[in-house]
Amino acid sequence: MKAAGVPIALLLLAGSLPAQQVRWNFDKLAARASDSTDVSLDGAVLQLAGKFLSDDDKDQAKVKKLVGGLKGIYIRTFEFKKPGEYTAADVEPFRAPLRPPDWQRIVGTHSNEDGETVEVYIKNDSKGIGGLVIIATEPKELTLVNIVGAVDLDSLSELGKHFDFPQVEVEKKK
Amino acid sequence: MASLEDELRSALRRQAPSPDFAERVLARVAAAPVRRTPRVSQPWVRWVAAMAAALLLAAGSLEYRHYRGERAKDQVLLAVRIAGSKLNKAQKKVHMLAHRSNS
Numbered sequence: 591m592k593a594a595g596v597p598i599a600l601l602l603l604a605g606s607l608p609a610q611q612v613r614w615n616f617d618k619l620a621a622r623a624s625d626s627t628d629v630s631l632d633g634a635v636l637q638l639a640g641k642f643l644s645d646d647d648k649d650q651a652k653v654k655k656l657v658g659g660l661k662g663i664y665i666r667t668f669e670f671k672k673p674g675e676y677t678a679a680d681v682e683p684f685r686a687p688l689r690p691p692d693w694q695r696i697v698g699t700h701s702n703e704d705g706e707t708v709e710v711y712i713k714n715d716s717k718g719i720g721g722l723v724i725i726a727t728e729p730k731e732l733t734l735v736n737i738v739g740a741v742d743l744d745s746l747s748e749l750g751k752h753f754d755f756p757q758v759e760v761e762k763k764k
Numbered sequence: 765m766a767s768l769e770d771e772l773r774s775a776l777r778r779q780a781p782s783p784d785f786a787e788r789v790l791a792r793v794a795a796a797p798v799r800r801t802p803r804v805s806q807p808w809v810r811w812v813a814a815m816a817a818a819l820l821l822a823a824g825s826l827e828y829r830h831y832r833g834e835r836a837k838d839q840v841l842l843a844v845r846i847a848g849s850k851l852n853k854a855q856k857k858v859h860m861l862a863h864r865s866n867s
Binding site for chain 1: 836840842849854
């Protein structure tokens with residue numbers, strides 16, 4: 591009876607834990623990619639960035655509002671020299687942690703024209719959306735997005751329409 | 765040749781120092797002026813130096829914080845650009861399909 595109490599206590603504890611970043615292993619893909627980009631922003635960095643985002647600039651003000659409720663943004667992109675350098679089997683492990691009931695796939699699109707696939711997963715918690723994962727594959731590019739916290743999907747999508755943000759140089763790996 | 769050797773031997777022969785040699789050396793050493801490294805004796809000079817160092821540190825720290833903030837802002841904008849564009853693509857396709865099925 592006592593032994594059964596431990597897993598139950600762990601489950602209860604897990605339910606009260608704050609939303610966390612999805613743990614993925616990128617080693618295999620990183621070894622094959624010609625370029626990779628890593629953006630890892632935890633809550634403290636997001637708060638700091640919020641102080642430097644302008645209220646006068648319309649887009650920056652929207653971004654400030656959007657990231658205000660977030661606990662982390664983690665993005666990895668991998669670029670390959672030729673199509674076929676990564677396969678569906680390489681992507682499958684990224685889907686593994688995104689299972690119900692915690693995660694729910696809300697959108698899955700595929701274009702035969704350009705070979706692009708976008709999958710959107712959301713994590714539901716007691717207050718609504720507690721996290722977001724986007725897996726986007728193109729013949730020569732793979733993008734994985736993990737946003738932790740209450741994210742406003744409409745605002746994020748709206749901001750994605752604009753490409754007038756300043757182009758930012760990010761440290762590229764490899 | 766022999767006379768040259770004799771002269772050299774005579775010039776280089778061991779000689780005992782005079783009895784007051786050590787005393788004379790010590791007296792010269794005592795009489796020589798002592799060179800001291802200049803020291804800042806005024807307290808206000810030290811205070812000014814400390815204040816200047818503190819100000820420099822504070823300015824450096826502020827500058828570094830500003831740099832980190834600007835970098836964080838750029839990264840957030842990039843992250844929103846990437847995530848937003850992917851989500852927007854998916855949303856557009858869903859809308860397109862919905863539009864097709866309605867019409």
